[in-house]
Amino acid sequence: MILGLSLGHRTVREAEHWLAMHVTPLGLPDLVACTHLVTAPYPHVALSVAAATDRLTELPDTPLELREAAERAAAEHTARRSGRAVRYPGVDRMVGTLTVGEMLAGSAIERVVVLGSATAEPDLPLDTRDFVRPEWRNGELVLVAMPHHTGGLAPFEVPNPTPCCADH
Known part of the structure; x- marks a missing residue:
């Protein structure tokens, strides 16, 4: 339903x-x-x-x-x-740093894509920041990620974004 x-x-x-x-x-x-x-x-x-x-x-x-x-x-x-x-199933396990493969195996997320690039490799580490919000795209639950300063990836959406025009 x-x-x-x-x-x-x-x-x-x-x-x-x-x-x-x-x-x-x-x-x-x-x-x-x-x-x-x-x-x-x-x-x-x-x-x-x-x-x-x-x-x-x-x-x-x-x-x-x-x-x-x-x-x-x-x-x-x-x-x-x-x-x-x-x-979504597995959201409670999306904490800390996981590999992309662990994320896919442990949740309903079907694919991780790197912003402006291709599908992420399963062995790449992903710092979840304890905030993982995938979206429906073409029939799949997809997490959009971006390069992270640690050398792996992080979800594109951040937990506490700075509001637009917050500095003026």
Whole structure:
């Protein structure tokens, strides 16, 4: 079952917090929960939640004015076309430094690509920074990584990004 939700979260952090408080406690081992940036009817973050259970129906209903955004999020997740995965099988093991091969073997992530390059080699070390957010791309759950100062890789998305224009 894949459920789309749009509850008007204004930021990704707010949406992730809501997922942690309301979806993660359901204890679903096959859970894949994603964020989706949407623009209509106003800019906000919609969610898609997938698991092989009817327990997802326990989650709140999307308000009428946001249903189109929720339906779009569910459709994108169903097609495995877009969505940034926050919860997925193995996410709890994505801590510290792992090789790309260990990451692939220990999680639902299907591929690691280096920004502006090709698929990462399995023996490359990857400093997870304890923050690994893959995304659906062409039917696969893909982590985008970048070169790290230690000589290996790190996820492209950082845990606490500096807001645009923070210095002025």
